[in-house]
Amino acid sequence: MSDLRFDNKVVVITGAGRGLGKSYALFYGSVGAKVLVNDNGCDLDGKNTNNKFADEVVSTIKSKGGIAVADYNSVLEGDKIIAHAIKEFGRLDVLINNAGILRDKILAKMTDEDWNIVVKTHLYGTFSVCKAAWSIMRDQGFGRIVNTSSGSGLYGTLGQTNYAAAKAGIVGLTLTLAKEGERRNILCNVLVPVGASRMTETIMPPDVLTGIDPSNLTPILAVLTHESNKEYNGGIYECSGGFFSKVRWQRSEGVSLDLPVKISEVQKHWAKINDFSGKNEYPTGNADLFNKVQENLERLEQQAAQKPKL
Ligand SMILES: NC(=O)c1ccc[n+]([C@@H]2O[C@H](COP(=O)([O-])OP(=O)(O)OC[C@H]3O[C@@H](n4cnc5c(N)ncnc54)[C@H](O)[C@@H]3O)[C@@H](O)[C@H]2O)c1
Structure with missing residues (x-):
């Protein structure tokens, strides 16, 4: 050039x-x-x-x-x-x-x-x-x-x-x-x-x-x-x-937990939350986090729908 x-x-x-x-x-x-x-x-x-x-x-x-x-x-x-x-x-x-x-x-x-x-x-x-x-x-x-x-x-x-x-x-x-x-x-x-x-x-x-x-x-x-x-x-x-x-920013693969979140669950997954060797992402905007939230809420909805009703 x-x-x-x-x-x-x-x-x-x-x-x-x-x-x-x-x-x-x-x-x-x-x-x-x-x-x-x-x-x-x-x-x-x-x-x-x-x-x-x-x-x-x-x-x-x-x-x-x-x-x-x-x-x-x-x-x-x-x-x-x-x-x-x-x-x-x-x-x-x-x-x-x-x-x-x-x-x-x-x-x-x-x-x-x-x-x-x-x-x-x-x-x-x-x-x-x-x-x-x-x-x-x-x-x-x-x-x-x-x-x-x-x-x-x-x-x-x-x-x-x-x-x-x-x-x-x-x-x-x-x-x-x-x-x-x-x-x-x-x-x-x-x-x-x-x-x-x-x-x-x-x-x-x-x-x-x-x-x-x-x-x-x-x-x-x-x-x-x-x-x-x-x-x-x-x-x-x-x-x-x-x-x-x-x-650039890098986000660890992280974990998506059941709601309401328990301290013990965060402790259990602490290593994964801090681990950058997994499927990392490189977020560029707020929407990247909202997508994660949306995904977790959908997962929880499906989980609830699959639970046998007593
Ligand atoms: N030198 C480095 O290694 C380095 C590293 C990281 C970031 N920076 C950044 O790079 C820029 C330049 O740094 P530098 O090392 O050349 O510093 P420098 O002090 O040699 O030059 C900075 C110039 O800015 C002028 N200045 C300060 N306040 C001013 C104001 N209010 N209005 C107009 N002029 C003003 C000063 O008179 C000076 O001539 C700075 O923003 C600095 O924070 C420098």
């Missing part, structure tokens, strides 16, 4: 002044897109602001012949970010929600402020920019959105209750948008990246950081956000250091 281009496409990337977002912006700027480089330039904990990071990325893109504009709004004001993109470029095709901060603390030391600012920046910020972009993408019948989660959101990480909760929330938000956007050609996916940035530079050795250069994350963004992607929607992609994979 030839390399993908984004000529005349308008791409908004939040948190694009540094780290992963900067790599994304440089990439889109190099393949013909008009890029809105959003970044409020805050410290890792969300304090202070600085316009220079977005400005520097814009200068780099322009110095290589690309088209980019800096935007310094916080992601908490998604409407301003999207309005800025429309004012500058007249349209919007791709949105990468990437901005983020950290306030890592064990639960016992987590203050309400630490919780609120992290959840608000990641989860509300992603919602806010998606919401502002949505009506434009819906009305034009085209949009590609990638929202950023984390292994913490999928699996939990010590000291990150705030961040993990927000990142898990982004998964639920994105999977729902994927269902809402499908009919309008708005495809929404989740990226679960690991890449060298100020978020990882203190916890990983230099040789590992070199191996996880964020520029290696841009090819999957290209594939997911290009107009040639007509199929891949509602996916969760884990990527780092040249490794790419898709994550």
Whole structure:
């Protein structure tokens, strides 16, 4: 497959002044897109602001012949970010929600402020920019959105209750948008990246950081956000250091018990409930569980009908 281009496409990337977002912006700027480089330039904990990071990325893109504009709004004001993109470029095709901060603390030391600012920046910020972009993408019948989660959101990480909760929330938000956007050609996916940035530079050795250069994350963004992607929607992609994979839910075969359910019956079947070696399923919606409930109720009805009447 030839390399993908984004000529005349308008791409908004939040948190694009540094780290992963900067790599994304440089990439889109190099393949013909008009890029809105959003970044409020805050410290890792969300304090202070600085316009220079977005400005520097814009200068780099322009110095290589690309088209980019800096935007310094916080992601908490998604409407301003999207309005800025429309004012500058007249349209919007791709949105990468990437901005983020950290306030890592064990639960016992987590203050309400630490919780609120992290959840608000990641989860509300992603919602806010998606919401502002949505009506434009819906009305034009085209949009590609990638929202950023984390292994913490999928699996939990010590000291990150705030961040993990927000990142898990982004998964639920994105999977729902994927269902809402499908009919309008708005495809929404989740990226679960690991890449060298100020978020990882203190916890990983230099040789590992070199191996996880964020520029290696841009090819999957290209594939997911290009107009040639007509199929891949509602996916969760884990990527780092040249490794790419898709994550999904798995349900054990489980058991369907007689009603009313007795504790002793749950205990008796506990191993089976927890066993993933049987006939597993990969649910993708609430209906999958309702089907199980329906099947069990029908089984119980048939069982009752077969019982000899005294
Ligand atoms: N680096 C990793 O390995 C890793 C792993 C998992 C998930 N992530 C996620 O990837 C994304 C990028 O992380 P990174 O490592 O590049 O971090 P980073 O700190 O290097 O960059 C994040 C950028 O977001 C900006 N930002 C923060 N709050 C903002 C706000 N309210 N409005 C606008 N801009 C804001 C910051 O100024 C910063 O430039 C984050 O969502 C992060 O949680 C990163």
